Amino acid sequence: MSENAGLAVLEPPATAPGPPVPARKRKRHKHNKAGYAFLAPWLIGIFGLTLIPMVYSLYLSLTRFNLLTDPQWTGLDNYARLLSDERYLQSIKVTLLYVVTSVPLKLIAALLVAVALNRGLKALGFYRATFYLPSLLGASVAVSVMWRQIFSRDGLLNDFLALFGIRGADWIGDPRYAMWTLVLLAAWQFGTPMLIFLAGLKQLPQDLYEAAELDGAGRFRVFFSITLPLLTPMVFFNLVLETINAFQTFTPAYVVSGGLGGPIDSTLLYTLYLYLRGFGSMQMGYASAMAWVLFAVIGAFTALYFWSARRWVNYTD
C-alpha cells in the first residue's frame, strides 16, 4: 500500500518464527488444518493479487493491449520499442539521477540528526516527533502543492532571497532546477531512516566510547572509527529500503509538474511515465513491459547491495 511499507524486511534472515523444532526431525505438522484456515485470506491474496497478476503482467508485456479489445500477441516488440523511445530513455536518466542523489542526501541528513540527537538531550521526544512528521506527510498531495508554492517564481524561497537582494530563478519552471526541488523534497523526509539510526545508536556498546575518550580521540575520529562502522548494518538496511522507495516515487513528480513530468521532461520519473503510458494513453502492454523492466532494475540494485554488503557491512554478532 504505502511506499514506506517494508521497513523491517531485512532484519531477520528469511526464516519463519515459531515453535522450536525438537532435535528429532518432526515430519508431521501439528496444526495443518488450523494453520491453513488462519492463513486462508492471505493465501487467496498472494495468488489472486500478486502471483497470478504478475504472471498475467508478464503475458501482457508481450502484447498490445488497450483494455477494451483483447490483447494482441506482439512478442518482444514492446521491449524493443522501449529502447528507441526517447521519452522512456529520458525517464530512466531522470529516475537514476533522482535515486542516486536523493537517497544519499536523505541518509546523510538522517544520520547527522540522529547522531546529534543521541547525546541524552532533553526534549528528545519533541525533536524525534517533529523531525519524523515530514516523513508521514511527505507523500501527500498537499505537501507537493506546498512545495510548488515554495519554489515557484514568486514563491516563498524567492521572497526570502529577495531580502538579500538576490533574484531567484523559476525553480519549478526551469528544467535545470525542477528535478532538484524533488530531490530536496525527498531529503526533507529523512525522519524514518533517522528513527532507525537512533534505535541503532542506542545499542552501540558504551565501553568503546569510553576507551576512545581515554585515548583522546576527537569527535570526528570517534564518529568515523567507531560510530559509523558499527552502524553499517543500519546504513545498509536504510539504503536498500530508501532505494526501493525512491524508484517508486510518483506523487511529487505528478503534482509539482502538473501531471506531465515537465518542464521538457526534466521531472519525468519512471512511475509517472508508466502511469502516463498505461492510464493516460491506455497502452497497457507497453506499461506492463515498463513495470517488468523496473522490477528487474530494482532487483539488480538490491542484489548489488547484498553482494557488496560483505565488503563494507559489519556484522558483529
Place this chain on the structure above:
Amino acid sequence: MTTTAKPRRRVKYHWRAHTLLLVILLVMIYPIVWLVGASFKPENQIFTTINPLPFGFTIANYVNGWTATGTSFTVYLSNSLTISACVVVANLVSCSLAAYAFARLDFALRRMWFALMLGTMMLPFQATLIPQYTIFYELNWINTFLPLVVPHLLAYDAFFIFLMVQFIRGIPRELDEAAALDGAGHVRVFVSVILPLMKPALITTTILTFIWTFNDFLRQLVYLSDNTRYTAPLGLNSFVDKASGSSYGGMLAMSVVTLVPTVAVFLISQKRLVEGMANTGLK
C-alpha cells in the same frame, strides 16, 4: 577533577546541539507554518511576504475553496474517511489472522510461505498495478471503493503481518499453552489470549494504515474517476488542475484541510507511533 570538568563540558555542548537542531527544525517546519498562515491571508497578500502571519485575517479562502471544484470537500473528506476506516478494519482482521498462523502454528510449507510474504514487502507496487487494474475492470469495480478496500481484506499489506509476527513472538508461549490446557481451541487462544496482548501492534497498525491510506494518491487516481467518488487528495488535485493561476488562496486552504486528519492522528498518537516505528524490526 574529572568529575567537575565533565558535566560543564557536556552542558556547553548540549547548548550548541540544541541551537543547531532548532535551526534545522525551524527551516524544515517553516513551510508548513507559512502554508497555514497563507491560507488565512487575503488573496493579494499571499505572494508578497514570507511572514507567515496574516495581516487582515480572513477565512474567505476556506469558504471559497470548499466548493470551488464543483463538489464539496465534505464529500471528498467523507469518502477518504470511509475508505481509510474500512482499510483499517480490514488490515486489523486479515493481518492478525495471518500473523497468528505464522507465529504460532505449525503447518506444512510454513517457512516457504513466510519467505514469500517477506519477499512481497520488497516488490514494487508497479509490478502488479496494471494486471490488478484489468482484473478489477473485468469485475466492474472501477469507480467504486472496492479496489481500494478488498485487497486489504486479503492481508495485502505484508508489512503489518510482519510487524504483528514480530510482536506475537515476544508473547510468552506459556500463556497460550495454559489456555490450551483449559481446552481452548486455536480460535479461543487467538481471540482471548493473543489479540488482547498484541494491542500495541494493533494500534501501530491502525495509525499507520489510516495515515498511509488517507495520503495514498496513485491508486485513488487510477481507480476513481467520478467527481462524487473523489477522495481528499483527488479533490485537491482537481483543484490544482482547475485553479492554476486563479485561486491560490483556496488551493492552499484546501491543502491545509487535507493535512488536518493526518496531523491530528499524528499528534494524538505520536509517542506510541514514533516508538513503534523505531522498534520495528530492531530487536
